Every structure is written in C-alpha cells, then in structure tokens.
Amino acid sequence: MAERALRGARLGTQSFEDERGVEMAPRQQVEYICADGHTFSVTMADEADIPYEWEDPKTGQIGTRVEGGEPLVKNEKAVRTHWDMLLERRSVKELEEILTERLELLRGGEIGPPHLHRPVKKAAKKAPAKKSA
Secondary structure, eight states: TTTTTTTTTOTTTTOOOTTOOOOOEEEEEEEEEEEOOOEHHHHHHHEOOSSSSSOOOTTEEEEEESSSSSSOOOOOOOOOOHHHHHHHOOOOOHHHHHHHHHHHHHHHSSSSGGTTTTTTOOOOEEEEEEOOO
C-alpha cells in the first residue's frame, strides 16, 4: 500500500488545476463604514443583491454601505397568535359556550384522563397497639 500512496501532495487542500483560460465572473467592490469610522470593502458579484449592512471580518462590527442609501423596508405581516386565529373562526360567546359544555363533560367523568374519575380509596385505620404492663 505504501507504494501506491501519493507523497507530498496535499490532496484535501490543494488543486492541481491552473487558472489559465478561466474567465472569472464580473465582480465589484462594495465599501462599508462602521460606526467608529473604520471602512472596509467586500468583493461581490455584479449581479448580486448588495445588502445594506455587512459584518467586518476583522473587527466583527456591523458596517453600513457607503453609497447605497437606506435599506428597503419590507412590509412584514403582523404575527398572528393562536388566539387571533381562533377568533377568526369563533366569537367569544361561542367559545364560552363550548368551554362550559366541555367542563360539564369533564366534571361528569365522560371525558378526560381516567385517573381523575376513579373512586378514591381510603386507607384503613390501624388499631392502636396494646401496651404490655
């Protein structure tokens, strides 16, 4: 097996292909500025959607685009809770009626976990022990 091994070739980290004849995609440099005045640039493709903010790879600060104006504000839907969705289907009066019906069934033992409906067994009282004189 040692005869077949490729020695000195870092196969996992090095490519043997050269870049001759390869045409790179058109690129652009986008400049960002941090709150403290530090600027940095990022290389991006020409057709890429350029984000308004970018994290500086050296300092970790968030920079905003030097030339680009304000970011587009997306219209986000308000978060709907379970209660909101329930109120779309039923009125509060209907919900109160359903709750009353279900509570009656639960208290009557017709629905719910079985351990809530078993008769409770009382422990037998022990007779006091006799004292020897």
